[in-house]
Structure formats: structure tokens, C-alpha cells
Amino acid sequence: MYRAKVYVTYKDSILDPQAEAVKTALHQLDFTELQQLTCGKYFELVLATSKEKAAVAVEQMCQKLLANVNMESYRYELEAC
Template sequence: MYKVKVFVTLRESVLDPQGSAVKGSLHSLSFNQVQDVRIGKYMELTIEKCDQNIDEMVKEMCEKLLANVVIEDYRYEVEEVVTQ
């Protein structure tokens, strides 16, 4: 079994209005040291072992559903989980 952590963020070239709003709120709370905020998504998938390559499978999931590859970047971490 695998545990996959997927991180999706807007590309640097894409305006992040949520991030700008959070940055403004942090500044209004006197956290003026914050230079920039980017908002993203985090997902955890539990995947059973199968014959298909896990990296290829996760990449396909990200590109078909989990991330909008036109405006978002993604990265993922795969951890093999030993069940007893």
C-alpha cells in the first residue's frame, strides 16, 4: 500500500487573489514581515499496490483531475506503507 501526498499550487505567473487577501489580513494584524502568500491545495491518497507504476499513476491522476496544469504546478511524495 502507498500513501501519496499531493501538493498543488498556482504557477508563479498566475495572480493569487486569495494569497493577496491573506497577506493583507496578516499585515492588518501587524505581521508586516510577510512578503508574499500563495494559497494551494494538499491531498493525501491511499493507493493499493498494483502492477502499474505508482509514479506514472499519480502523474496521470494529477494531470487529468487533481491539478489544472494550465495554471497550477504540482508535486507529490510517495511513501510505501507496510501493513501488518
């Protein structure tokens, strides 16, 4: 069994109004040390397969569903569980 942690964020070239809104709100709450903020999606998947097959499956899942590859980039980590 493997656990995949998938992080999906907007590509740098894409304007992220949600992140701007969260950043503004945090500044209004006096968190002035905040310089930069990125929002994204986080998925944790448990896969009943080998590490190699898990990597292939997660890659395909990201390409097909978890990320909009036109606007988003993704990365993932695999760990035995």
C-alpha cells in the same frame, strides 16, 4: 500500500487574489514579518499498488483531475505506509 502527498499551486505567472487577500489579512493582524505567501491545494492519497505504479497513477491523476495544468503546477511525494 503507498501514501502520496500532492501539492498543487498556481504557476508564478498567475495572479492569485486569494493569496493576496490572506496576506493582507495577516498583515492587518500585525504579522509584519510575512514577506510572501502562496496558497494551494493539498491531497493525501493512499494507493494499494507498487511504488512505480503509484508514481504513474499519481502523475495521471494530477494531469487528469487534481491540477489544472494550464494554470497550476504540482509536485508529489511518495512514502510507504
